[in-house]
Each structure stands twice: as structure tokens, then as C-alpha cells.
Amino acid sequence: MSIIKFRESVYLRAAASVAGKEEMSGPLGEYFDVTCDDGDRFGMDTWEKSEGEMQRLAVEECFRKAGVRAEDTDAVIAGDLQNQCTASSGGLTGFGLPFVGVYGACSTAAESMALASVLCSTGSVTRCAAVTSSHNCAAERQFRLPLEYGGQRPPTAQWTVTGSAAFLIDSAEAGEGGAIRVTEVMFGRMVDSGITDANNMGAAMAPAAADTLLRYFGDGGADASLIVTGDLGKEGTSILRELTAAEGIDIAENHTDCGMMVYDIDGQDKHCGGSGCACSGIVMAADIIPNLRRGVLGSVIFVGTGALMSPTSVAQGCSIAGVAHLVRLEADGV
Amino acid sequence: MSIIKFRESVYLRAAASVAGKEEMSGPLGEYFDVTCDDGDRFGMDTWEKSEGEMQRLAVEECFRKAGVRAEDTDAVIAGDLQNQCTASSGGLTGFGLPFVGVYGACSTAAESMALASVLCSTGSVTRCAAVTSSHNCAAERQFRLPLEYGGQRPPTAQWTVTGSAAFLIDSAEAGEGGAIRVTEVMFGRMVDSGITDANNMGAAMAPAAADTLLRYFGDGGADASLIVTGDLGKEGTSILRELTAAEGIDIAENHTDCGMMVYDIDGQDKHCGGSGCACSGIVMAADIIPNLRRGVLGSVIFVGTGALMSPTSVAQGCSIAGVAHLVRLEADGV
Numbered sequence: 001m002s003i004i005k006f007r008e009s010v011y012l013r014a015a016a017s018v019a020g021k022e023e024m025s026g027p028l029g030e031y032f033d034v035t036c037d038d039g040d041r042f043g044m045d046t047w048e049k050s051e052g053e054m055q056r057l058a059v060e061e062c063f064r065k066a067g068v069r070a071e072d073t074d075a076v077i078a079g080d081l082q083n084q085c086t087a088s089s090g091g092l093t094g095f096g097l098p099f100v101g102v103y104g105a106c107s108t109a110a111e112s113m114a115l116a117s118v119l120c121s122t123g124s125v126t127r128c129a130a131v132t133s134s135h136n137c138a139a140e141r142q143f144r145l146p147l148e149y150g151g152q153r154p155p156t157a158q159w160t161v162t163g164s165a166a167f168l169i170d171s172a173e174a175g176e177g178g179a180i181r182v183t184e185v186m187f188g189r190m191v192d193s194g195i196t197d198a199n200n201m202g203a204a205m206a207p208a209a210a211d212t213l214l215r216y217f218g219d220g221g222a223d224a225s226l227i228v229t230g231d232l233g234k235e236g237t238s239i240l241r242e243l244t245a246a247e248g249i250d251i252a253e254n255h256t257d258c259g260m261m262v263y264d265i266d267g268q269d270k271h272c273g274g275s276g277c278a279c280s281g282i283v284m285a286a287d288i289i290p291n292l293r294r295g296v297l298g299s300v301i302f303v304g305t306g307a308l309m310s311p312t313s314v315a316q317g318c319s320i321a322g323v324a325h326l327v328r329l330e331a332d333g334v
Numbered sequence: 335m336s337i338i339k340f341r342e343s344v345y346l347r348a349a350a351s352v353a354g355k356e357e358m359s360g361p362l363g364e365y366f367d368v369t370c371d372d373g374d375r376f377g378m379d380t381w382e383k384s385e386g387e388m389q390r391l392a393v394e395e396c397f398r399k400a401g402v403r404a405e406d407t408d409a410v411i412a413g414d415l416q417n418q419c420t421a422s423s424g425g426l427t428g429f430g431l432p433f434v435g436v437y438g439a440c441s442t443a444a445e446s447m448a449l450a451s452v453l454c455s456t457g458s459v460t461r462c463a464a465v466t467s468s469h470n471c472a473a474e475r476q477f478r479l480p481l482e483y484g485g486q487r488p489p490t491a492q493w494t495v496t497g498s499a500a501f502l503i504d505s506a507e508a509g510e511g512g513a514i515r516v517t518e519v520m521f522g523r524m525v526d527s528g529i530t531d532a533n534n535m536g537a538a539m540a541p542a543a544a545d546t547l548l549r550y551f552g553d554g555g556a557d558a559s560l561i562v563t564g565d566l567g568k569e570g571t572s573i574l575r576e577l578t579a580a581e582g583i584d585i586a587e588n589h590t591d592c593g594m595m596v597y598d599i600d601g602q603d604k605h606c607g608g609s610g611c612a613c614s615g616i617v618m619a620a621d622i623i624p625n626l627r628r629g630v631l632g633s634v635i636f637v638g639t640g641a642l643m644s645p646t647s648v649a650q651g652c653s654i655a656g657v658a659h660l661v662r663l664e665a666d667g668v
Binding site for chain 2: 003004005006007046048049075079081082083084085086089090092093096097098099100101102103104105111115118119121122123124125142186187188189190191192308309310311312313316318321323
């Protein structure tokens with residue numbers, strides 16, 4: 001498979017973001033839809049439950065924005081970084097919707113959006129939500145050490161975003177102006193470049209992003225106003241640009257990366273930038289999609305990137321494969 | 335969304351199974367395609383890597399049976415029980431195929447088969463593999479305790495199957511006689527009945543299986559030669575039959591469960607039966623699908639069931655939601 005083009009129109013009807021306090025302090029802070037004032041707990045007594053609650057809030061806000069009820073939605077596709085993806089199951093059970101669980105590490109926003117679009121293109125599904133989340137405190141203690149240890153982070157480390165994003169994909173006409181269409185999706189190949197350092201995710205993911213972009217353009221995919229990767233951070237971004245330039249494709253002019261947008265990297269001391277499933281999710285929902293809606297951007301190639309590893313696989317010396325899924329969004333009528 | 339019916343034909347072209355020694359000693363032992371003689375290690379030095387290797391072997395055997403090469407396949411959809419699904423990424427990276435990671439716990443065989451069928455129905459995808467696995471030794475130490483502890487198992491416990499299954503879904507005509515079509519799929523809702531005992535998965539999953547079957551028949555789904563759930567075990571099976579009978583649908587006559595088929599439950603001391611992603615996968619690949627191919631069965635409703643929990647969520651007192659995805663298979667021309 002290369003590019004999946006849809007025979008029928010598929011719309012991105014609404015997007016919603018939930019964000020934590022570090023994210024609210026960043027350059028996109030004012031654009032997030034939902035936040036909390038209890039230190040990223042969102043009213044829960046464990047970080048893991050807080051993450052599930054963020055997913056619930058994101059979906060609720062997404063339905064509110066779209067003006068639809070849960071029961072008017074056919075399915076929800078979701079995944080996260082917690083072992084066995086329990087933020088998704090814990091947060092979303094209450095909606096009573098058919099549930100398609102996915103695991104794509106930090107590429108989950110793109111993967112779930114792509115699959116939701118595929119489902120909506122079948123003709124049997126009218127409307128499908130795509131959801132993801134990450135919580136810094138849950139991720140740190142699961143993948144590295146509990147925050148209380150105060151462990152040092154190397155310069156290549158990225159900061160797991162606390163947040164959740166929900167997208168509503170719809171096969172029906174999206175109503176008056178400002179509609180956004182999902183026109184193409186492409187699932188990425190796993191690319192293993194031999195990286196074994198779990199604190200250098202950018203280097204593990206960049207070759208996968210390059211592979212997906214080069215396959216896309218090689219298969220006739222058109223350029224766009226903006227190529228958005230998520231979330232390579234500083235290190236991964238420079239590797240991606242080198243890898244694509246070496247193949248004669250210079251993306252530097254119209255490329256940005258969600259891991260570099262979500263924080264004031266130097267001011268907030270975030271080393272190589274943001275990461276986590278929520279990183280590209282909330283940047284897309286709070287910044288890129290509104291800019292498509294307003295016509296500031298005509299088209300966007302969104303490449304969600306993920307690093308496929310667990311603490312166990314890293315401890316056993318396995319190298320970390322990256323994967324990158326592509327979703328093309330077009331502002332209708334621009 | 336209720337039932338997704340395919341506008342174009344989608345075929346189940348081939349299925350392959352890999353099994354461990356306990357499974358080889360069970361009633362289906364002679365029907366599995368690939369096994370090993372090094373104590374379920376499959377040549378690897380950790381149980382986690384053994385599980386990945388089983389996935390690789392299952393896909394290789396599936397391609398061999400179908401007479402296709404990896405490069406003739408458009409994508410692979412896979413998931414497993416390991417944290418961050420690393421059996422799938424570790425085992426399948428080498429095929430160089432676009433990769434869609436899923437998490438559905440023990441429903442993964444059905445979920446990946448359903449998604450592969452949806453992809454093949456888009457017209458952009460010709461051929462897609464659906465893969466899953468579990469390894470008893472990897473699962474025990476991750477979810478409960480390392481085997482060396484010799485922990486006691488309660489009567490409701492199920493035994494995680496060591497194995498892997500791969501299915502090749504194909505949109506092209508599958509050639510001469512004996513073809514099997516995927517005619518419908520339906521994704522299940524998460525159903526939380528308040529079960530908090532991680533050693534009673536059957537009770538956590540049975541209400542989800544009942545929900546999916548009742549929705550299917552309620553939405554006009556037809557009965558079939560056989561309804562196969564996977565993997566409720568003894569306890570879950572009796573709950574499922576009670577729940578459906580209470581709604582006026584008696585499935586006992588044409589229902590079986592993969593968790594009760596894979597072992598000689600009493601003879602092999604398996605308490606409530608088999609479980610794990612591989613359980614329904616290898617029973618489908620080694621028994622149900624060959625019987626469809628031979629015309630012994632005309633049609634099958636396959637309902638893969640999963641329990642959505644992690645050791646963390648259970649330790650935090652969260653109840654365990656179940657989910658059950660449905661795939662309808664029809665023997666062509668029967």
C-alpha cells in the first residue's frame with residue numbers, strides 16, 4: 001500500500017485539546033480548550049486516572065464543538081502510552097461507543113485519525129472520533145523513574161506532554177464554510193536504525209518520518225502549505241531534514257515539528273522539546289487545524305511519529321524502531 | 335456504527351499458526367503449522383523476544399501458504415499483550431511493511447482481522463496481514479509473577495496461550511475453490527461490569543461478548559453455522575450463554591469458545607481454559623478456518639473478546655472493561 005485516497009469525502013469536523021500547566025505556560029497556552037487548576041490531577045487521585053479523565057474531557061469538548069451527541073457517533077479509535085493503553089479504556093468506557101484500540105506510541109494521533117478516516121470512507125460509518133493522550137507524571141514513572149527521584153535528563157531527552165486531543169472525523173457534509181477534508185492517508189513502515197538509547201527518541205523516529213515522506217512524494221503525493229511532523233524535537237528535526245535533503249527533497253522551508261512548537265524550549269528548559277502521544281495531538285487541535293479552518297493554511301501534511309519500545313525491550317538491548325503515519329488535510333475551497 | 339458490510343469482496347486468503355509445547359499437547363496439537371523443540375524459546379534468549387519471533391514465523395508461514403511475498407503485501411496490522419506491544423514491533427520490523435499497531439488485549443485477532451478487512455475494502459489496499467501473539471512466560475511475569483515463584487492460580491484463572499497467528503486478508507479473487515470471504519465486521523463497545531479480579535477475565539469479557547452478539551442480531555445480523563467466541567473460558571462461556579438467553583437468544587446449540595478448545599482443560603489442569611491474544615488466533619487458524627475451507631462449516635461468527643486492564647489499573651482499584659469485536663466469515667459457494 002502506498003497512499004490511500006478516499007473515494008468519498010471525509011471531513012475533520014472538530015478538534016479539541018486538553019492541556020496541563022506546563023503546556024499552558026508555553027507559546028500555545030491560550031489556544032487549548034480545557035485545562036485544570038489542581039496541578040495536572042484533573043480531579044483524580046492517580047496520574048494514570050488523570051490521563052483517562054483528560055481523554056474523557058477532550059471527547060466531551062470535541063462533541064460540544066461539533067454539536068453532536070455521543071450517541072450520534074459510530075465509534076471511537078484511541079490509544080495512549082500507558083501499559084495496555086488503560087488511559088483510553090478507563091477514560092472512554094462511559095461513552096458507550098464501539099471502541100477500536102490502537103498502539104502507535106507518539107504517532108497515535110495520526111494513526112487514529114487515519115483509521116477513523118478509513119472507517120468513514122467505507123460508507124457504513126458516518127462519524128468516528130480519534131483520541132489520544134499522555135501524562136508526564138504517568139509516563140515518567142512508567143518509562144523512566146518516578147518524578148520524586150529527581151533524575152537528570154540528558155540533552156537529547158524530550159518532555160512528555162500532559163494533555164489529550166480528540167478529533168471528530170465525519171463522512172457527512174460539514175455544513176457552512178471553513179470545512180477541512182482528510183484527502184489522503186498513508187501508514188508508515190517500521191524503520192530500525194539501531195538506536196538503543198531510550199532518551200534519544202528523535203533519532204529513533206526521524207528515519208521513519210523520512211521514509212514516510214519520501215515514499216509519499218515518490219508515489220505522487222503533492223507538496224502542501226505545511227509539513228508538520230510530531231514529535232521529533234530538535235535532534236530528530238535536524239536528522240529528518242538531513243535525510244530528506246540527501247534524497248533531493250528540501251523540506252526546511254515549509255516544515256515544522258510539534259515537539260518544537262508546544263514549549264518555549266529554552267525558556268522552559270525542555271531540552272529537545274516535547275513528546276508523548278498528546279504532543280502532536282494538542283498542537284494539531286489548538287494550532288494547525290484552526291489555521292486550516294481560517295484559511296491561513298491551504299493544506300497540511302501531518303506526519304505523526306512514534307518510537308516502538310518498552311522499558312523491557314530497552315533493558316533487553318533491543319533497538320528502537322520508529323514509525324510515522326501520514327494524514328493529508330485540505331481546507332475546503334481554499 | 336453497527337455492522338460494517340463490504341461493498342466489494344474481501345477474502346481471507348490464508349491463515350497460519352505457531353504454537354508452544356502446551357498447545358501442541360492439546361486436542362488441536364497436530365493442526366498447528368509451526369512449533370519448536372527448545373522449550374518455547376524459538377531460538378531466542380528472552381521470552382519477550384521469543385514472542386516476537388513467533389509473530390515473524392507466523393507471518394512467514396502465512397505468506398508461504400498464500401504463495402505471496404512480503405513485498406506483495408500492502409500492510410500488516412498487529413498487536414499483543416506485552417507493554418507497548420513490543421512483540422509486534424520487534425517481530426515484524428524486518429518485513430519492511432507499513433505497520434498499523436493495535437491494542438485489543440485478547441480481542442486482537444478479531445480486531446486486526448476486522449481492520450485489515452476494512453482497509454482491503456477501500457480499494458487502495460490489495461492485501462493486508464493481521465497478526466497477534468502471546469507467550470505464557472512473558473505474560474505471567476508481566477501481569478502476575480515470574481513463573482519461578484510457583485504462584486497458585488485460582489479456579490477462575492485462564493492459561494495464557496503461547497503462540498502466534500497470522501491471517502492474510504485479500505481484496506483480489508482468491509483463486510480456485512474453497513475461498514473464504516469476510517462479509518461483515520462489527521466493533522464492540524467497552525462494557526464494564528465492575529469486575530476487579532484480574533484472575534477472572536471470563537467474567538469481565540462475557541458481558542461485552544453478549545453486548546456485541548445482541549447488537550449484531552438486533553441490527554439484522556444473520557445466524558451462522560457456528561458462533562465462536564475467544565477466549566471466555568468455562569466461566570465466561572456460561573455467563574455469556576446466560577446473558578444472551580435472558581434476552582431470548584439461545585446460542586448454546588451452535589456456540590463454542592476458543593478458550594475451551596485449545597487445551598484438554600481437565601487433563602492439562604488449565605482451570606477455566608486458555609486465554610491470551612494467541613488463543614483465539616491459533617484456534618481460528620488451525621481449526622475453524624480449515625473447516626470453513628473444507629465446507630464443514632458454511633459460515634462463522636467470530637467474536638474476539640478482550641479484557642482492558644493493566645497491572646497498574648488493577649492495583650489502583652479500577653474495574654476491568656471488556657470489549658468484543660465481531661468478524662463474519664463465509665465459505666464461498668457453500
